[in-house]
Amino acid sequence: MVMLAKPAIEQFSYIRNSRPTALFPQIPVVDLSKPDSKHQIIKACEEFGFFRVINHGVPMDFISRLESEATKFFSLPLCEKEKTGQPKPYGYGNKRIGPNGDVGWVEYLLLTTNQDPNLLRFLSGENPESFSLWFCYCRFALNNYMSAVKKMACEILEMIADGLKIQPRNVFSKLLMDEQSDSVFRLNHYPPCPDVQSLNGSNVIGFGEHTDPQIISVLRSNNTSGLQISLRDGSWISVPPDQYSFFINVGDSLQVMTNGRFESVKHRVMANGVKSRLSMIYFGGPPLSEKIAPLPSLTGGEQSLYKEFTWFEYKKSVYNSRLADNRLMHFARIAAS
Numbered sequence: 001m002v003m004l005a006k007p008a009i010e011q012f013s014y015i016r017n018s019r020p021t022a023l024f025p026q027i028p029v030v031d032l033s034k035p036d037s038k039h040q041i042i043k044a045c046e047e048f049g050f051f052r053v054i055n056h057g058v059p060m061d062f063i064s065r066l067e068s069e070a071t072k073f074f075s076l077p078l079c080e081k082e083k084t085g086q087p088k089p090y091g092y093g094n095k096r097i098g099p100n101g102d103v104g105w106v107e108y109l110l111l112t113t114n115q116d117p118n119l120l121r122f123l124s125g126e127n128p129e130s131f132s133l134w135f136c137y138c139r140f141a142l143n144n145y146m147s148a149v150k151k152m153a154c155e156i157l158e159m160i161a162d163g164l165k166i167q168p169r170n171v172f173s174k175l176l177m178d179e180q181s182d183s184v185f186r187l188n189h190y191p192p193c194p195d196v197q198s199l200n201g202s203n204v205i206g207f208g209e210h211t212d213p214q215i216i217s218v219l220r221s222n223n224t225s226g227l228q229i230s231l232r233d234g235s236w237i238s239v240p241p242d243q244y245s246f247f248i249n250v251g252d253s254l255q256v257m258t259n260g261r262f263e264s265v266k267h268r269v270m271a272n273g274v275k276s277r278l279s280m281i282y283f284g285g286p287p288l289s290e291k292i293a294p295l296p297s298l299t300g301g302e303q304s305l306y307k308e309f310t311w312f313e314y315k316k317s318v319y320n321s322r323l324a325d326n327r328l329m330h331f332a333r334i335a336a337s
């Protein structure tokens, strides 16, 4: 009998036991309305590179409007969604993540936050295709949401600068505020995965383990679980979903600028057998020409751990890598013995 090999895209990654390995460590929660929040943020960034934010000031209305627009988008027929073209890197993607063979049980829409005229012209098209119409209606909701989330990300970055006693306090936030800021916005949809139920004890990867390359990521999801983070000892813990909170990730660029005092958090998403997960993530990045290097006030007279590079150089290397690669390795200084 001839056995037909499954097409490559069907070969998802499975993890035999993706059950969290650490015993109930609490994910730090930062209440942004409290006067001591900057100290909590520093502690969380040092210990986890990750924390949950409450009293964040982003209007619930902006969140639910965009969530319902995103749900409408992912409900469009596949052929309509595919009209946005393969993500290069922006556009609609289905199961393939990035250009180097990573796959996951996910479909997504990746957008640049600066108004790339070619992309906008393309996305909002002249003809009344479903996607173009969706994008036209959705632009208002996208702009409201992204502006509010960017404002919150900048406030957090300013608290980080204060907490680390770095002057000026906008040293990080100015990179996101820059007109040329190379920030990205992503909508991820993880449909319920039938294989999760049928494969005894195995779990299907929704989005494989990785760190985010930018400065800071602000994630919000519906009430479906799946997100896991890796602790410093290499164990994994599940992040209980909370649709009213935001989750903050330290990115690789912040790791470099703090000379390793903060480490970017390794994270992944497991597919769910029953419920679909919808997440929206703002990745705050610097302008392409920006030089990324440890801040002199944080090296404390010691050698900096990383070579200086531009965000353009790092991004190029990111897009030549696989999700799980340690991308910063190539930019680390080898300590002199």
Ligand SMILES: C=C1C[C@]23C[C@@]1(O)CC[C@H]2[C@@]12CC[C@H](O)[C@@](C)(C(=O)O1)[C@H]2[C@@H]3C(=O)O
Residues within 6 Å of the ligand: 089, 097, 098, 099, 100, 102, 110, 184, 186, 210, 211, 212, 213, 214, 283, 318, 319, 320, 321, 322, 323
């Ligand atoms: C496999 C890839 C997808 C990714 C680019 C990369 O080559 C490696 C990093 C990936 C990542 C992870 C965080 C963000 O979701 C993302 C937009 C980013 O900046 O780096 C994705 C990239 C992507 O999906 O294009």
Ligand SMILES: O=C(O)CCC(=O)C(=O)O
Residues within 6 Å of the ligand: 186, 188, 207, 212, 219, 221, 227, 267, 268, 269, 279, 281
């Ligand atoms: O969808 C999620 O919850 C996380 C996805 C993620 O880590 C990413 O898109 O970089």
Ligand SMILES: [Fe+2]
Residues within 6 Å of the ligand: 210, 211, 212, 267
């Ligand atoms: Fe991520």
